[in-house]
Amino acid sequence: MDWEPLLHLVRSKLEQDSAKSCTDSRRLFHGRGHCYPGFDRVCVDSYHPALLVTLFDRYEDEDGLVTQLWTLAEPFGYRGLAVQRRYEQRAPIVWEAGAPVEELFARRGNLRFPLTFDRQNVGFFLDIEPGRRWLEQQVQAKAGQVENLKLLNLFAFTCAFSVVARAAGELEVLNIDLNKGVLKRGQINHQLNQLSTKGIRYLARDALREFKRYDRSGPFQLGVVDPPTRQKGAFDVETNYAKLLEKLPACLANEADLLLVLNSPAHTEADFREMIAAADSGYEVIERLPQNPDFPDSDPNAALKMLHVRFRRSS
Numbered sequence: 001m002d003w004e005p006l007l008h009l010v011r012s013k014l015e016q017d018s019a020k021s022c023t024d025s026r027r028l029f030h031g032r033g034h035c036y037p038g039f040d041r042v043c044v045d046s047y048h049p050a051l052l053v054t055l056f057d058r059y060e061d062e063d064g065l066v067t068q069l070w071t072l073a074e075p076f077g078y079r080g081l082a083v084q085r086r087y088e089q090r091a092p093i094v095w096e097a098g099a100p101v102e103e104l105f106a107r108r109g110n111l112r113f114p115l116t117f118d119r120q121n122v123g124f125f126l127d128i129e130p131g132r133r134w135l136e137q138q139v140q141a142k143a144g145q146v147e148n149l150k151l152l153n154l155f156a157f158t159c160a161f162s163v164v165a166r167a168a169g170e171l172e173v174l175n176i177d178l179n180k181g182v183l184k185r186g187q188i189n190h191q192l193n194q195l196s197t198k199g200i201r202y203l204a205r206d207a208l209r210e211f212k213r214y215d216r217s218g219p220f221q222l223g224v225v226d227p228p229t230r231q232k233g234a235f236d237v238e239t240n241y242a243k244l245l246e247k248l249p250a251c252l253a254n255e256a257d258l259l260l261v262l263n264s265p266a267h268t269e270a271d272f273r274e275m276i277a278a279a280d281s282g283y284e285v286i287e288r289l290p291q292n293p294d295f296p297d298s299d300p301n302a303a304l305k306m307l308h309v310r311f312r313r314s315s
Helices: 004-019 062-076 129-142 160-168 180-192 237-251 269-279
Strands: 026-030 042-047 050-055 080-085 093-098 105-108 111-114 150-154 172-177 200-204 220-225 252-262 283-288 305-312
Touching: 004 026, 004 042, 004 062, 042 105, 050 062, 062 080, 062 093, 111 160, 111 180, 129 160, 129 220, 129 252, 129 305, 150 160, 160 172, 160 180, 172 180, 180 200, 220 237, 237 252, 237 269, 252 269, 269 283, 269 305
Parallel strands: 050 080, 150 172, 150 220, 172 200, 220 252
Antiparallel strands: 026 042, 042 050, 080 093, 105 111, 252 305, 283 305
């Protein structure tokens, strides 16, 4: 198999980052957006000094891809290359070139997020970086200007949004996720980055079904809602997202800025906007955030949808 189109793009990005002395984590090749025929089922991510190749289907000459990528990456200071084969049971991640990197981090400027290569989700999502930048800007604009600034972070996972928010300014954050394990990792993320944990809370709750167990922690002037498309027995965007959006105003300030995220290729942007409009008349979609340029997609409706929504309570 001729891997050169993929290698060409990876080489270009590595050279670009090297020229800027940048080691921020990023996607070096995104085949899942169907912009590169023949490579739709392969992605390459940089978590310097580790490289992660994800294969969603079996490819001819996978060993050749590993060898050529490693030849390309090693001169740029990479120490190990791992491969995750999603088409195999349990989707194992195996180090196949160089040496295993013991301390793995996603890097974002001065912030670091510990990763784990022993499960399918490594602990940090690269595609939602425009959302993190949006939140950073919101906190910088509101901190010190808005009294008792509070952020509600629903489906918090390892709390990257919370870390970015706290690094950007003074505020309180309530992180909600069903999984106690990822919330514990969220606490570690704050501590590792030497951020004050004052006012940062972590609650293992069902964002929808246990709404009444956290709604009085507001009012929140900022919110992030980034649910899984489908979490068995817990949340399904098809049936649950609209219900959550209907409940949400009860814990919001009279004016609030929200980042609402939908990662379902089956739902268009128009579908998402209609769902939001129907949930409460106080919601106004301000804009769709631009896609992360490292995640090109031939169909914008199938791509990750990140909407800045302003809530105003009607008098």
